[in-house]
Amino acid sequence: MGSVMSLFPSKMSKEELETTLTKAKEIASSTPVIVFSKTYCGYCTRVKQLLTQLGATYKVIELDVESDGSKIQSALAEWTGQRTVPNVFIGGKHIGGCDTVVEKHQGGKLVPLLTDAGAIADK
Numbered sequence: 001m002g003s004v005m006s007l008f009p010s011k012m013s014k015e016e017l018e019t020t021l022t023k024a025k026e027i028a029s030s031t032p033v034i035v036f037s038k039t040y041c042g043y044c045t046r047v048k049q050l051l052t053q054l055g056a057t058y059k060v061i062e063l064d065v066e067s068d069g070s071k072i073q074s075a076l077a078e079w080t081g082q083r084t085v086p087n088v089f090i091g092g093k094h095i096g097g098c099d100t101v102v103e104k105h106q107g108g109k110l111v112p113l114l115t116d117a118g119a120i121a122d123k
């Protein structure tokens, strides 16, 4: 009890969850910035626009398009405690959703994170 999975029951077996979790972790650590997103999500659009505006290179996985998108979403919930999209990772580290990304930008912390991760070229 108390786990995210108990709040959001999934049809995945434990093994399937482990496999999907491994895949999500590989994706998050193999690219400087990854945005787990949904095509119709306005918060996701906001984050993608902000990253583009800052000149960052980033990868997007649209969970409503991927055949295993709902499994990935459940794996992300189990891993990060966050089920909503956007779910953003920078430098392999979980950052959070749109609110957190915008807050970090307003606090001057987003660009350094992106630069350290190699998503923005040093000037």
Ligand SMILES: N[C@@H](CCC(=O)N[C@@H](CS)C(=O)NCC(=O)O)C(=O)O
Pocket (backbone or CB within 6 Å): 038, 040, 041, 042, 043, 044, 083, 084, 085, 086, 096, 097, 098, 099, 100
């Ligand atoms: N406060 C969150 C809001 C994110 C949010 O509400 N996202 C919606 C999609 S627009 C969501 O993930 N809903 C659940 C789902 O799609 O499974 C943020 O800043 O990222």
